[in-house]
Amino acid sequence: xxxxxxxxxxxxxxxxxxxxxxxxxxxxxxxxxxxxxxxxxxxxxxxxxxxxxxxxxxxxxxxxxxxxxxxxxxxxxxxxxxxxxxxxxxxxxxxxxxxxxxxxxxxxxxxxxxxxxxxxxxxxxxxxxxxxxxxxxxxxxxxxxxxxxxxxxxxxxxxxxxxxxxxxxxxxxxxxxxxxxxxxxxxxxxxxxxxxxxxxxxxxxx
Amino acid sequence: xxxxxxxxxxxxxxxxxxxxxxxxxxxxxxxxxxxxxxxxxxxxxxxxxxxxxxxxxxxxxxxxxxxxxxxxxxxxxxxxxxxxxxxxxxxxxxxxxxxxxxxxxxxxxxxxxxxxxxxxxxxxxxxxxxxxxxxxxxxxxxxxxxxxxxxxxxxxxxxxxxxxxxxxxxxxxxxxxxxxxxxxxxxxxxxxxxxxxxxxxxxxxxxxxxxxxxxxxxxxxxxxxxxxxxxxxxxxxxxxxxxxxxxxxxxxxxxxxxxxxxxxxxxxxxxxxxxxxxxxxxxxxxxxxxxxxxxxxxxxxxxxxxxxxxxxxxxxxxxxxxxxxxxxxx
Numbered sequence: 001x002x003x004x005x006x007x008x009x010x011x012x013x014x015x016x017x018x019x020x021x022x023x024x025x026x027x028x029x030x031x032x033x034x035x036x037x038x039x040x041x042x043x044x045x046x047x048x049x050x051x052x053x054x055x056x057x058x059x060x061x062x063x064x065x066x067x068x069x070x071x072x073x074x075x076x077x078x079x080x081x082x083x084x085x086x087x088x089x090x091x092x093x094x095x096x097x098x099x100x101x102x103x104x105x106x107x108x109x110x111x112x113x114x115x116x117x118x119x120x121x122x123x124x125x126x127x128x129x130x131x132x133x134x135x136x137x138x139x140x141x142x143x144x145x146x147x148x149x150x151x152x153x154x155x156x157x158x159x160x161x162x163x164x165x166x167x168x169x170x171x172x173x174x175x176x177x178x179x180x181x182x183x184x185x186x187x188x189x190x191x192x193x194x195x196x197x198x199x200x201x202x203x204x205x206x
Numbered sequence: 207x208x209x210x211x212x213x214x215x216x217x218x219x220x221x222x223x224x225x226x227x228x229x230x231x232x233x234x235x236x237x238x239x240x241x242x243x244x245x246x247x248x249x250x251x252x253x254x255x256x257x258x259x260x261x262x263x264x265x266x267x268x269x270x271x272x273x274x275x276x277x278x279x280x281x282x283x284x285x286x287x288x289x290x291x292x293x294x295x296x297x298x299x300x301x302x303x304x305x306x307x308x309x310x311x312x313x314x315x316x317x318x319x320x321x322x323x324x325x326x327x328x329x330x331x332x333x334x335x336x337x338x339x340x341x342x343x344x345x346x347x348x349x350x351x352x353x354x355x356x357x358x359x360x361x362x363x364x365x366x367x368x369x370x371x372x373x374x375x376x377x378x379x380x381x382x383x384x385x386x387x388x389x390x391x392x393x394x395x396x397x398x399x400x401x402x403x404x405x406x407x408x409x410x411x412x413x414x415x416x417x418x419x420x421x422x423x424x425x426x427x428x429x430x431x432x433x434x435x436x437x438x439x440x441x442x443x444x445x446x447x448x449x450x451x452x453x454x455x456x457x458x459x460x461x462x463x464x465x466x467x468x469x470x471x472x473x474x475x476x477x478x479x480x481x482x483x484x485x486x487x488x489x490x491x492x493x494x495x496x497x498x499x500x501x502x503x504x505x506x507x508x509x510x511x512x513x514x515x516x517x518x519x520x521x522x523x524x525x526x527x528x529x530x531x532x533x534x535x536x
Contacts, residue, residue, distance in 0.1 A: 010234065010238060013235070014238050014239060014242045017239060017246070018246045021243060021247070021250075022250075025250070025252075030252055032297040033278075033282040033286035033297075033506075034348055037348070042250065094509065095503075097509060097510065102498075106498060110495060110496060110498075111495070112495075112496060164496060166406070167290070167294065167405060168294035168406045
């Protein structure tokens, strides 16, 4: 088994492990008195975690020269989609009994649901076009432009989380802060210069 | 002396090399999984649960106000709580409130009354206690059925004789226990409670009712549940229960009751007046920006059920709001 293959399995295992533990706790009846709400919240948080980890790939490459991490970015992004899908499915099945009318009413009446739904809908084309075939079909440039959608998706995700919290905004604030830091890095590469940032030659050598 | 370059593969036999590599990989596998697992566990700890209890009520016969619905288990009722003074996580309130000291405890009743009085909790526990099995509907769209123990608030209010000018009743939750009234005796200090800043709402928690709501026979001061003294996480030693209003109106761990002529401020209304009104009657027709109030999840059930007007107590309480626009007075 070569190094990349091993690492891919490693990343996949660690990405699926939270779901394994969640399922294990569910089987033992350890999700508290309202297991659906717990499952919904946890899958939502995991979606945000994977969005942020995916967005961290480029800064990690530029700051530390860890270019190898690019090989696992697609998988990380797909896990964000996977947890997002679980999150949306849990909501649709258990909270709304798969009633499209109820879901539609929720989207209209509750801005935080509308934001979450929008973010998920934007994530769908990214997941679909994540294959090598689609990268070729779209062409690298267009593909990259499309995949910039991950920025608004992550912003909407954090706002969505912020809006459902009643008063204790600690965790949404943590996600918001990390996201802001990642954006600052992208928008102002000079601020974070002094390492490998903005030196393509140096990056290429590694 | 010239030397031919030696390739690593000539020194280390392939099998040893592969074994070592596999060993390292197994280590990386185990190490990262452990780190991921522990991170997950750190954020989702297994909480120490209140042990399940034999669900036998030892108290007086069920009164006619009680619902015939099956109550939630003691375990459910005592491990899923909104009590922001202890934690904003419903699953963690029970453990956070473990060390909460509730003696000495007094309830100061005053304001627009003839006979203001500071009641000792042990005297309040001598009031005739009856069991009331009520539906409990949280604004977060979940619900329970809870076998409370307690007595009508009216019994207490009758003792202090409200003045005719009194129109409202204000309640206050324990917070740090200090008071200027020498008769008030409470544990002094944080007593396990967190800061306002951590909770995101102001403390002490305050609530209020209109006087006629407070005097309604369904409105009780609860001192226990399942025939046991009130668990800390549920609002020990004494709390309000108003079954036709959203749960946050049923203020916990009460230390002060004041009769007033103006509508008293209420904590969630102060925090967010667009979402939480003074009345906060359970009303499936008045929507909330975050939770659909048309349906609820009964704890212990997977699907949802329809929310009833006034939480199913419309027959008894609808008259209190005759002629009022409940969309305006939500």
